[in-house]
Each structure stands twice: as C-alpha cells, then as structure tokens.
Amino acid sequence: xxxxxxxxxxxxxxxxxxxxxxxxxxxxxxxxxxxxxxxxxxxxxxxxxxxxxxxxxxxxxxxxxxxxxxxxxxxxxxxxxxxxxxxxxxxxxxxxxxxxxxxxxxxxxxxxxxxxxxxxxxxxxxxxxxxxxxxxxxxxxxxxxxxxxxxxxxxxxxxxxxxxxxxxxxxxxxxxxxxxxxxxxxxxxxxxxxxxxxxxxxxxxxxxxxxxxxxxxxxxxxxxxxxxxxxxxxxxxxxxxxxxxxxxxxxxxxxxxxxxxxxxxxxxxxxxxxxxxxxxxxxxxxxxxxxxxxxxxxxxxxxxxxxxxxxxxxxxxxxxxxxxxxxxxxxxxxxxxxxxxxxxxxxxxxxxxxxxxxxxxxxxxxxxxxxxxxxxxxxxxxxxxxxxxxxxxxxxxxxxxxxxxxxxxxxxxxxxxxxxxxxxxxxxxxxxxxxxxxxxxxxxxxxxxxxxxxxxxxxxxxxxxxxxxxxxxxxxxxxxxxx
Numbered sequence: 138x139x140x141x142x143x144x145x146x147x148x149x150x151x152x153x154x155x156x157x158x159x160x161x162x163x164x165x166x167x168x169x170x171x172x173x174x175x176x177x178x179x180x181x182x183x184x185x186x187x188x189x190x191x192x193x194x195x196x197x198x199x200x201x202x203x204x205x206x207x208x209x210x211x212x213x214x215x216x217x218x219x220x221x222x223x224x225x226x227x228x229x230x231x232x233x234x235x236x237x238x239x240x241x242x243x244x245x246x247x248x249x250x251x252x253x254x255x256x257x258x259x260x261x262x263x264x265x266x267x268x269x270x271x272x273x274x275x276x277x278x279x280x281x282x283x284x285x286x287x288x289x290x291x292x293x294x295x296x297x298x299x300x301x302x303x304x305x306x307x308x309x310x311x312x313x314x315x316x317x318x319x320x321x322x323x324x325x326x327x328x329x330x331x332x333x334x335x336x337x338x339x340x341x342x343x344x345x346x347x348x349x350x351x352x353x354x355x356x357x358x359x360x361x362x363x364x365x366x367x368x369x370x371x372x373x374x375x376x377x378x379x380x381x382x383x384x385x386x387x388x389x390x391x392x393x394x395x396x397x398x399x400x401x402x403x404x405x406x407x408x409x410x411x412x413x414x415x416x417x418x419x420x421x422x423x424x425x426x427x428x429x430x431x432x433x434x435x436x437x438x439x440x441x442x443x444x445x446x447x448x449x450x451x452x453x454x455x456x457x458x459x460x461x462x463x464x465x466x467x468x469x470x471x472x473x474x475x476x477x478x479x480x481x482x483x484x485x486x487x488x489x490x491x492x493x494x495x496x497x498x499x500x501x502x503x504x505x506x507x508x509x510x511x512x513x514x515x516x517x518x519x520x521x522x523x524x525x526x527x528x529x530x531x532x533x534x535x536x537x538x539x540x541x542x543x544x545x546x547x548x549x550x551x552x553x554x555x556x557x558x559x560x561x562x563x564x565x566x567x568x569x570x571x572x573x574x575x576x577x578x579x580x581x582x583x584x585x586x587x588x589x590x591x592x593x594x595x596x597x598x599x600x601x602x603x604x605x606x607x608x609x610x611x612x613x614x615x616x617x618x619x620x
Contacts, residue, residue, distance in 0.1 A: 186613045188465065188516040188526055188577075189316070189507075196511040197316075200308070201235035208232055212241035212301045212497075214263040217478075219245070220278035220296030220401060222441045222451065224434040224470040228305035231472075234506035239499065241325065242428065242480040243299045245401045246339040246495040249362050252407075253337040254497065257328035261497070264299060265402060267390045274299075277401050279440040279550065290393060294400040295550070296443035298430050298452060300478035304504070309473040312509035314517045315433065315466045317475070317502055322426045322460040324482065325497035326369040336369040338376065338482045338496030343384075343398045346491035347600045360384040360398055362405075363416065365494045367424060367482045376424050376482055376494055378417035382410040422483050426498055427459035429479030436469040437542035438550070443478075445553050445603035448540045450523040454493065454599040455608060456484045457525060457532060465517060465524040475504065486608075488599040516577045522569060529614070533573055534598065535566025535607045553603045562607040566595060570609040578616065588615075 189197075208230045210216060216229045230238060243261055247254035255261045266273030272291075280286055280293030287293050309315060324336040342348065342361045349358060363381040367373075386396045389403050432451040435441050446453045450466050458464060466473070477500060484493030512518040522539060525532035537557040538544045545552045570593055574585035592615050598606030 186616060188524070188531070190515065193507065193511065193515055193517075197234065197505050197507055200506070200508065202233050205235050205237060206232065207237040207239070208304075210238060210240045210301055210304070211260055212243045212264065212299070213260045214266065214273040217243070217264055217274060217299050217301050218303075218476070219264075219274045219276060219299050220292050220294065220443050221276070222300070222432050222434050222443060222449070222474075222476060223439055224436060224474060225439050226303050226434070226474060228303055228472065228474065229301070231305045231307060232504060233307050234504065237320065237501060237503050238304055239321075239501045240301050240304075240477045241497075241499045242301050242478050243325075243497045244338065244480055244495040245297050245299045245478075246341060246492065247497065248402050248404045249339040249341070250337060250364050250407075251404060252329060253327055253332055253335075253364065254339070257330070258325075259328075261328075265404075267402070267404060269390050274402075279442040287399070288393065289395070289400040290389070290391065296441075297401040298443040298478040299401075300430060300432070300443065300476040302476035303434065303472075303474035304476075305472035305474060306504055306506055307472070308508075309468045309506050310471060310509070311436070311469055313468040313473075314507045314509075314512065314520050315468055315473050315475070316505040316507060317431060317464045317466065318505070319428075319458070319460055319462050319464070319500060320503055321501040322428075323371070323499050324367055324369050324426065325499055334369055336367045336482075336496060337379070338365045338367060338494035339363070339492070340365065340490070340494050341398055341492045343491035345601055347487070347489050349491075356383075365422070365482065365496070367494070367496055374424055375421035377421060380412045380414045381416045382412050385409050422494070425456040425459060425481070425483045426496075427456050427481050427484070428477055428498070428500060429454045429458075429481050429484075429493065430477065431458065431464060431466075432476050433466045433468060434470045434474035434476075435542055437540075441542065442550050442603075445541060445550075446523075446534075446536060446606060447538075447542060447604060448522050452479060452602050453523060453534055453606060454479070454481075454484065454488050454602060455525065455532070455534070455606075456481070456486070456493075457527060457530075461528060463526045465520060465526070467520050467522070477502075486599075487597045488601050491601055518576075525608075530610050530612055531573070533566060533569040533609045535562050535564070535569055535609065536604045537561035537565070538604055539565050539569075541604050557600075557603060557605040559597060559600065559605055559607065562597075562605045563595065566607040566609045570611070574611075
C-alpha cells in the first residue's frame with residue numbers, strides 16, 4: 138500500500154498528507170518526552186557548560202506557554218522565497234518561544250537532475266514548475282523583476298537559495314537574541330519510484346568557485362556538475378558520486394540561453410550533456426547533513442541577496458550547523474522572521490569549487506527567545522553576530538565585513554562581491570573571539586591572546602559567498618574549572 142511514497146498511486150496526495158500528519162504526531166510525542174517533560178530549556182543546559190546559564194533558561198522558560206506546540210512547514214511554491222531575505226515577507230508560521238517547527242527545505246540545484254531530485258515530489262514540482270507560460274516561483278533573487286540588468290530572469294539570480302519560511306516568533310523584538318536548536322535533520326527521499334530508498338545531491342564546480350581561474354586541464358574555463366547518491370534511510374553514513382557532466386548552454390522555457398550557471402533552477406536538458414559515469418570510484422564522502430542557510434531578516438534593506446552572509450546569519454555554509462547544534466542570532470526586526478534553506482548532505486571547510494553536495498533536507502528546530510532585558514551580564518549580552526554552540530565547542534563566525542549592508546553603503550549588495558578577502562574575515566573572527574574570551578569568559582586581553590594562539594582553531598568557512606568567512610573554534614573542555 139502507498140505510504141505517501143508512490144506518486145503513481147491514485148490516492149497519492151491523501152496518503153502523502155496522512156504520512157505528514159503521522160510524522161508530525163510522532164515527532165510531537167518525541168519532542169514532548171525529550172524536552173518538555175524533562176524541564177525544557179533548563180534541562181538542556183544543566184548537564185554541561187553552555188552559553189545559556191540555568192538562570193537564563195529559567196527566565197526564557199517563564200515567558201513560554203506551559204504547553205509547547207509543534208508546527209510543520211512544508212516546502213511548496215506557496216511557502217518558499219527564492220534567492221532573497223526580506224523583512225516584508227508574510228510569515229508562513231507564527232509560534233511562541235519554546236515551540237518546535239519542522240521545516241522542509243529544497244536544494245536550488247535540484248534541476249541539475251530533475252529525474253532524481255524533482256520528479257514525483259509534489260512540493261518540489263510546484264517550486265520548480267517552469268513552462269513557456271509560467272514559473273512556479275517567478276522571483277529568483279533580489280534583482281529587478283523585469284530582468285533589466287542582465288536579462289537572466291525575474292530577480293536576476295542575485296541570490297540563489299530556496300528558503301522556506303519565514304517563521305514569526307511572537308514577542309521577538311530588535312535587541313533580543315533567538316536561540317535556534319537543531320533537533321533533527323533528515324534527508325528528503327527521492328519520490329521517483331525508479332530510485333526508491335535513495336536521495337541525491339548536486340555539486341557544482343562553477344564560475345564563482347575559488348578554483349575557476351586556476352584550472353590545469355582543458356577545456357578552460359569549464360563548469361562541471363557532479364551528482365551524488367545519499368542513502369535516504371540513514372543506514373549508510375556516506376555519499377558516493379554517480380556521474381558528472383560539463384555544463385553546456387541551456388535554454389530555459391522562456392527562451393533565455395544560459396551559457397553559464399547564472400540563474401537558479403534552470404532545467405538541464407540531459408539530451409544536451411555527456412555523462413561521465415566513471416567518476417570518483419572507490420571514494421566515499423562522509424555525510425554531514427546541515428543547513429547552509431539559517432537566517433533572520435536583516436533590517437537594512439527591504440530585499441537582501443541570499444548569497445553573502447552577515448550578522449543576521451544567512452549563507453554561512455558551516456557544516457557544523459547540523460543536528461545537535463545550537464545557533465544564536467541577534468534579532469533585527471519584529472518577529473525575527475526565520476528562514477531556512479540551502480540544505481547540504483556534506484561539505485568541507487571552504488566550499489572551494491562553488492557548492493556543497495546540495496541535497497534537500499527536512500529539519501526540526503526549537504526556537505527559544507531571550508529578551509534583551511534578560512541579557513545584561515550574560516554570555517549573550519550585546520551579541521551582534523551568529524554564534525554556534527555544539528556539545529563540545531563554541532564557534533564564532535567572522536566575515537570580511539561583519540555587517541556589509543551597513544559598512545558598504547548604498548551599493549553594498551553589489552560592492553561586496555569585489556571586496557571580500559580571507560584577511561578581512563580572519564581579522565573579524567579574531568576580534569570576535571577576543572571579545573568572547575574577554576567578556577564571556579572574563580579573561581584579560583593578554584590571557585585571551587595567549588589562549589587564542591594555543592587553544593583556538595581558526596578555519597576558512599567559505600570563500601565563495603561574496604562575504605567570505607572564517608570561523609574560530611574553542612573547545613569547552615578548556616574551561617575545566619567552570620561549574
């Protein structure tokens with residue numbers, strides 16, 4: 138019997154809806170037993186060193202409803218925004234602090250292989266719908282709707298990520314901090330019966346990659362797509378390459394020719410490409426499911442390109458932002474307006490060639506609001522950048538420009554692409570880690586400088602997202618004397 142996984146079933150829509158409802162119910166029960174019944178936020182931090190002290194957890198819990206709600210936000214043409222963040226977007230979900238939200242996310246590279254990543258999936262099909270008459274989601278990017286800049290299409294591809302949301306958190310105001318706990322991450326199974334039990338992702342070695350001007354072999358330049366297979370059941374902990382192909386000019390359904398990968402979601406006509414099936418043999422890539430984009434809405438502009446990250450989060454592309462991790466974001470607009478997208482099956486630090494293994498995922502998040510009035514003297518007081526906490530580490534994120542929207546002026550969204558440097562990102566990460574050690578951990582500047590050199594790992598988060606990133610990691614176990 139169809140369990141919502143057989144698109145040929147005449148009652149597929151009914152069965153798929155029932156499956157989602159049952160999943161929602163099961164997860165609601167799990168989350169209640171795991172979090173609510175054990176004391177919620179306070180229980181989560183009682184077992185070890187955290188940015189959230191018991192007093193902070195209690196203050197946050199006191200403002201939460203006694204019963205936590207669990208919302209399910211599917212990905213469809215009605216619930217996603219493609220390639221931009223905006224404080225003007227209508228919320229798809231409104232929730233209270235402490236509530237749980239399960240959010241489906243789609244990769245913007247699914248049309249690199251429609252058969253494996255779109256076909257048979259009603260949500261993905263609605264988003265990727267593109268005929269001569271219409272597109273399921275017309276705007277793709279923060280550019281003009283009439284494509285008057287480059288002629289690529291509505292939004293011009295100035296921003297590429299399919300983001301589900303936003304989620305409005307009741308009571309959230311500028312100056313507050315939103316704690317985002319990533320409770321679960323699961324791959325989105327392929328809906329095409331020909332690939333049952335599998336899911337797939339795409340990696341693009343593209344023109345924006347760090348490597349592009351330094352190729353060794355012909356033809357030069359070139360863009361190459363590699364399709365990877367991931368086990369949708371979760372039993373296999375690695376991805377393997379299926380095939381690759383060189384990008385050749387593609388004509389979209391509106392008749393625009395795309396000589397390079399310059400506009401998201403262009404359907405690739407596989408009759409025009411040559412597949413190389415003999416690729417990365419005997420190579421297993423460990424999977425690291427995570428979200429490249431988790432963002433609150435920025436305050437500086439009505440429409441913001443989804444590619445450069447910033448103080449609001451966004452396209453940080455840190456593979457550590459996965460299951461079990463907690464992110465902290467400064468709230469810039471009422472409700473916060475949380476959006477999630479750019480799901481990845483795996484990525485290395487730097488995302489060097491242009492993308493990760495771009496693979497659709499579903500995440501479950503708990504959203505906890507910390508009011509500005511409760512932050513004085515705490516680890517989150519004055520937080521003005523996205524902070525990551527894992528079971529073992531504290532991680533600060535530095536960018537070439539900490540707030541490029543404010544620092545670069547009226548042309549910030551275009552100028553940022555020509556101004557990014559690793560040096561700038563390293564300097565920002567250094568300053569933020571120094572601030573963290575001096576204010577949160579109470580070290581003197583000399584103590585902080587010494588500890589940074591001997592106990593902090595600085596790494597390149599990404600060099601492909603306009604505003605380049607460097608992260609700084611310090612192990613919690615270093616602070617063994619703390620209670």
